Amino acid sequence: MESAAQHSQFRATLWHNDRDQIPQRYTTWPLSSPGYNRFVGSLRRVYFDNNATTPVLPEVLEAMRPYFNERFGNASSIHHHGQETRAAVERARESLAALLGCRASEIVFTSGGTEADNLAIFGLLKSGDHLITSTVEHHAVLNSGKRLQEMGSEVTYVPVDGRGLVDPGDVRRALRPNTRLITIMMANNETGVLQPVEEIGRIAAEADVYFHTDAVQAAGKMAIDVKRMACDLLSISGHKMHAPQGIGALYVRKGTLLKPLLYGGSHERSRRAGTENVPAIVALGKAAEMAQRGLSDGSVRQLGVLRDRLQAGVLEAVNSANVNGGDAPRVPNTTNIYFDYIEGEALVIALDLKGLAVSTGAACSSGAIEPSHVLTAMGLRPERARASIRFSLGKQNTAEEVELALSLVPAAVARLRELSPATPAIAVS
Ligand code: PLP
Numbered sequence: 001m002e003s004a005a006q007h008s009q010f011r012a013t014l015w016h017n018d019r020d021q022i023p024q025r026y027t028t029w030p031l032s033s034p035g036y037n038r039f040v041g042s043l044r045r046v047y048f049d050n051n052a053t054t055p056v057l058p059e060v061l062e063a064m065r066p067y068f069n070e071r072f073g074n075a076s077s078i079h080h081h082g083q084e085t086r087a088a089v090e091r092a093r094e095s096l097a098a099l100l101g102c103r104a105s106e107i108v109f110t111s112g113g114t115e116a117d118n119l120a121i122f123g124l125l126k127s128g129d130h131l132i133t134s135t136v137e138h139h140a141v142l143n144s145g146k147r148l149q150e151m152g153s154e155v156t157y158v159p160v161d162g163r164g165l166v167d168p169g170d171v172r173r174a175l176r177p178n179t180r181l182i183t184i185m186m187a188n189n190e191t192g193v194l195q196p197v198e199e200i201g202r203i204a205a206e207a208d209v210y211f212h213t214d215a216v217q218a219a220g221k222m223a224i225d226v227k228r229m230a231c232d233l234l235s236i237s238g239h240k241m242h243a244p245q246g247i248g249a250l251y252v253r254k255g256t257l258l259k260p261l262l263y264g265g266s267h268e269r270s271r272r273a274g275t276e277n278v279p280a281i282v283a284l285g286k287a288a289e290m291a292q293r294g295l296s297d298g299s300v301r302q303l304g305v306l307r308d309r310l311q312a313g314v315l316e317a318v319n320s321a322n323v324n325g326g327d328a329p330r331v332p333n334t335t336n337i338y339f340d341y342i343e344g345e346a347l348v349i350a351l352d353l354k355g356l357a358v359s360t361g362a363a364c365s366s367g368a369i370e371p372s373h374v375l376t377a378m379g380l381r382p383e384r385a386r387a388s389i390r391f392s393l394g395k396q397n398t399a400e401e402v403e404l405a406l407s408l409v410p411a412a413v414a415r416l417r418e419l420s421p422a423t424p425a426i427a428v429s
Pocket of ligand 1: 113238
């Protein structure tokens with residue numbers, strides 16, 4: 001593993017070489033125009049990190065705006081102001097239910113995907129129960145599993161294969177008499193790989209075990225039908241589907257005995273206490289409507305066309321690179337590509353200096369760059385996992401932006417490879 005000192009020296013070299021290109025002057029643009037097609041100074045900014053968060057769409061912003069000051073009532077108040085916001089909350093609940101194929105009464109609004117995952121897990125399990133999950137889940141699930149173990153529950157982490165896929169047979173074999181819940185994500189946040197959730201749902205139903213799926217990265221990118229998946233609980237997050245940060249929801253199938261995480265008033269049918277975040281809930285409802293439209297009007301398909309063009313263009317222009325999870329079914333907006341002989345984090349910085357925002361799944365802990373748990377679980381060597389970059393597109397991205405990215409990525413990789421002592425002569429192209 002590259003030492004922290006070597007790594008920061010490498011970063012310093014990059015910063016030093018590119019420093020004079022950082023724009024000093026920031027232009028302004030009208031508040032009403034979406035800021036995602038923007039220039040900062042002379043630099044065109046392109047955002048391909050939509051799995052981290054998405055911009056709020058103008059229609060979504062318009063829908064939520066009146067609920068900050070014109071229609072500001074507490075949705076629990078019985079007067080006009082409260083009734084007005086209560087009606088808006090219930091309309092949003094209907095929109096979300098239509099997106100997921102469930103009843104409105106089965107939707108619980110939360111503060112986001114993390115809370116939805118925690119509510120599903122801690123709402124169902126108690127000490128002595130057994131949970132089945134996978135090694136590639138988001139930390140909202142993995143760290144909940146860790147905490148459950150500290151509290152006396154048992155947790156089985158089923159592995160994934162080289163494509164990033166869970167084998168439903170492993171889930172079946174992991175069942176125990178005390179298994180209470182299976183939680184396997186729908187789409188992976190780093191690779192976009194789609195798990196066989198319908199098969200896993202059938203296994204859970206046959207075993208009479210609850211099934212939860214984290215659909216945070218699937219919502220809006222593919223059709224979701226909670227009945228077809230036979231899931232009892234499903235998490236979504238607003239800010240991954242063009243609603244604001246800090247709002248999400250958990251689908252809870254009627255009859256599921258869920259203990260709340262928060263105690264207080266009887267909001268959300270006593271499943272989640274606390275005054276509802278009305279503007280954000282309205283926004284999530286609008287984003288759900290837009291997501292549903294996108295699934296039928298071809299815009300989600302178009303997202304896949306852009307992703308495929310980006311992926312093919314990068315692979316054509318760069319050697320010693322390939323897609324992680326490329327042989328598995330994936331959501332249409334994500335591609336995770338390794339570029340051997342470079343540090344992914346250095347590439348993220350180099351591209352950011354050129355105006356392109358992408359990300360690594362890596363985390364910096366105790367001074368060293370830790371490779372992504374998802375990629376290492378898929379069997380990637382640590383160096384290859386650290387050399388991987390995630391490109392994730394959103395509704396606002398255009399074909400022109402893809403071409404811009406294609407003009408930047410091969411050159412940035414080539415430059416980093418020139419600088420890297422790990423690069424064999426053959427890979428400098
Ligand atoms: N689950 C997945 C798969 C995610 O990608 C994320 C966010 O990155 C979360 C859960 C957490 O969602 P939130 O940011 O709304 O808490």
